[in-house]
Amino acid sequence: MILKHALKTAVAAGILAALFQNSDLAHIQYPVMGLIATMLTSVGDTVKAGWGRLGGSAVAGVFATLILSVFGSNPITGGIVLLLASLFCELLGWKALVSQVGVFSALIVGEPALGKEPGLYTIQRIWDNGIGVVVATAVTFFFWPERPRQMLQKHLSQILEHTDQCLQQIVQGGEIARTGLEQSIAAILQLAKASETLLERSLYGFLGRQLVQDNWSDLIARERRLRRHLLAMTRILREENQNPLLVLFTEELEQLAHRVSTNIAVINNLIQQQRSDRISKPEIPPLEQHLSTIMNRLDQMRQTGEIRNYPLHDVIHFYDFLSSLTRLIQELDQLAIQLQIQNHRTPPIRVSWKLSLHSIPIAQIKHYLKVAIALGLTLAIANFFHLEYGYYVALSLVVAMQPTLGKGIDAGKQRVLGTGIGALVAIALVNTLGSHPFTVALGVALTMLGCDYFGMASAGYKGGCFLVAIALMVHSSEPNSYIWGRFFETFLGILIAMLFSILLPPQTATAKINPGLHQTFNQLARLYEQIMEAYLTEQDAAIAIDPLIEQIRRGINTQTALQSESKVELIDGFRSAILQRRWNFMISYERTLFSSIFSLQHAIDQATSGGLKQLFLPELEDAKQQNILAIKAMAGALDSPPNSQLFTAMLIPLQSIEQKLEKSRSSGVTTTYEMSEVISFYAILSALREISENLAQMAKNWPERQPD
Structure with a gap:
């Protein structure tokens, strides 16, 4: 690239x-x-x-x-x-x-x-x-x-191929299949992230309007959901021994996997076609109807009582697997429909401009005030010493004065090193090949490749490319004085920026991470509470939780970026190692917990109304409250380790539900409920257990106390 x-x-x-x-x-x-x-x-x-x-x-x-x-x-x-x-x-x-x-x-x-x-x-x-x-x-x-559209199509096609591979590996089972499965799911995640990044940076201009018209944001959301459903399906493979029900239904699952492969091949052909070539709709039979063979046989086992011969633990995992498989197949069917709709040209999108006012955070105002003060003083210094290119000092200062100290140090370091590489390239070229368009092009290319070799981003190579091109095009008669003067003034500007960043009240990434973690864990508790409250009271929580989900996703990404910035702020190596270990731990479990709550939401979305959950309402309400307390305890555990007794008590309501469920199975009560209701309830129960177990594991693995 x-x-x-x-x-x-x-x-x-x-x-x-x-x-x-x-x-x-x-x-x-x-x-x-x-x-x-x-x-x-x-x-x-x-x-x-x-x-x-x-x-x-x-x-x-x-x-x-x-x-x-x-x-x-x-x-x-x-x-x-x-x-x-x-x-x-x-x-x-x-x-x-x-x-x-x-x-x-x-x-x-x-x-x-x-x-x-x-x-x-x-x-x-x-x-x-x-x-x-x-x-x-x-x-x-x-x-x-x-060509972002073609790249997005390629990514989607590859994700579907990996989805096909994952399903085949899940049906096969075994240790070899698990290894391949992990690699395929990781590849799907990498491709989905690449698609998100590509779409985000391609939305400006008329090409962006075409991507919006094709609704690629929704297609990428489907990519994320496919991965999430596959990940939920893998829970059945985490058991020490292969699930006996998965073995029992191997033939039906293999037939379904073959049907999925056929449909994915047709969808991939559809993706690869150009818009002008899409004249007729290919035949893509819905996959959901192929689940009926498995469901009918399973329902027969329930009615005859054969299902009771299998441990409740295995039944819960298999029902959860079927619920995730159903959602995966529904997603593939919807994807096929959406791509077929794109066969028809849609009206062009109207571009409208509308001004609106936005609030400015106090921290941002303070930052601009600091930069303004530093710029004024820097210009005064440049004027006092009569620097020939004093405005380069000011330009470098503006580049290096960033919202956090860590980001500023990184930007300043890259600017100085990039300008240094540009200076060496410029001196070498101007004294050997001279100044003409070819050397300008060669100098820019060598500077960018040199900066990339030393791990510098655009902040580094831009400064170097500025110097190379201007030195060769404007100052070729006196290149050496300009080049080294430019480098010195850039270095001086960065040095002044670092001094101001430290002397004026600094905003550090290190100081922002813990409050951000505290806020995100509290938001996770609120998200979990709203999802469970909507389920228990049979309300629709989709509209209410969407903004909260976006806040959590943005918060986790922000904390990841701040952690990276903090590495250059912390000078004490021992303290830095402890803090980085703590933050890695917390952010990792934030992501895990967020994913588990998402799985719960998807399981609840598939739930059908009925009376089965009414049998367990007290225990479900208790499980809700215990998990909320545990997640909030994590938010408060940044200063002191969490209370281990709280996490032990958290599993008690789920154990009570499973005991009552075992009795209901033995007496045949569960057979009086629809198959779809039983499967969705078991999937919800499995998601609740995963959340509780993740929290318990987090408390067990809690790292050493944070240094003062």
Whole structure:
């Protein structure tokens, strides 16, 4: 991926150099910056970055024109412009514009000559940056394009193939099948995440509208559900001995698995067809009807009492397996229907623009205030020492001043190292091959590949590519002084940013993780409570829990990112190791618990109304309360270990349910209920036990006390 991106960026830089290196364009460095800053792997990302670059320049230019007309050009003005323009963009939800607002504020005030006519300067910079943005977008679109729709189709096809393999392996059973099953499910997860990332960064522009029109967000949601159902089905393989009912129904399950394979092959052919080729609907018989053979035989075993010959534990696991299998087959049937609907062209989506105001968190306001103060002081330092390219110091500071100390340290480190690699590449090329479009392209490619080799992201290679391209295109007559001056000023800006990040009240990732964990565990308790309350009172909880589910998912992802940032904040190696171990443990169980609660929700979605659960209402209510207390105890256990007695008591209601269920089976009471109701109830019971066992295992494996 990086090789492809490096070659495309090099081609774009070469084209820009060929067009404008010897032209009359006064400030060629700005098209270079516009190109490097917006040249990303997908058209959607490039369009978004281009809009942010140009829009951010316009917003900052308007504020700069107003502020400079009142206060004149001085270091304080730069900080005021950055603060007001950034808050304005946050208020309107224009996230893509915020980074360019800071850069433009540093440029327009960092060089006093630019601040004399801010309005004219703004127009010129938008024009100059626009040249780079247009070249970047054109190359991204026409040269070796990413083709997100085809990639999403490929991922979906591969996920279906892995789903087929998983079902075959589950039916086979055995240790070898378990190993292959784990690999297949891991591959499905990896492909689903890749699809989510690809879709997210491809939604800008007309290609994005096509993906929305094809409803790929819903197709990716189906990919996640397929994996979740497969994962639930694997619970039957976790037993020490193979489930006897799974062995008994091997023939029927093999026939069903063969039918699934046939349908998946037809669906994959449907996926691979181009839209224009889809003239007739292929015959895809519903899979759900093939379950009837298994269900009819199982119901006959219930009526004759044969099912009582099998232990309750095995019956619960087999019924849970059938419930998950039913949901998997329903998902495949719905997927086939959805893809067939896409055969017909749908009306184009209307694009509408609507402004809305967004709240700005206090922490974000404090961050922009810190950056504004640091920018003003940095510009004052640059002016005092009469630095030739003092605005580069300010630019580097804006890049390295991040919401958390860890993120800032990482961004600063990458910027310095990336600029250093760019400096070495530029000196080598300008003193050997000279300055022309080919060396510009070669320098950009080598810088990107070098940064990738040392594990640097875009924050690193952008600084290096800026230096290489500008040194070769603009300062080729005196390259050495410019290159090392640029590197020194970048290093100085990063150093000042680190000092301000530490001296001004710092926001650290380390300080944010524990409150985030506490909040997410409490949200998990609330989610579990709402799902169980809706089940016990026969209400619909889907609408109420959707926002909560999104909050939990976002919280877990945020904590994972914060943990990564915290690794560069903690200097004490011993304390860092203990904290990282604790956070790994907590975040891992957050994900596990979230997945288990999801399984419970899906089992409840399949539940049919009836009187079976009424027999166990007191125990179910008790199990609900015990699990809520246990999850909340985890939220409070960040400061002290959880109470082990609480987790022992948590399993008692489920044991009572299983005892009553055994008596009901022996007396034949359960045979008076519909087969579908019994299966769904057993699936719910299995999901409840999984949640309780996960919580108990979490309490048992609790790591050592967190250091003070």
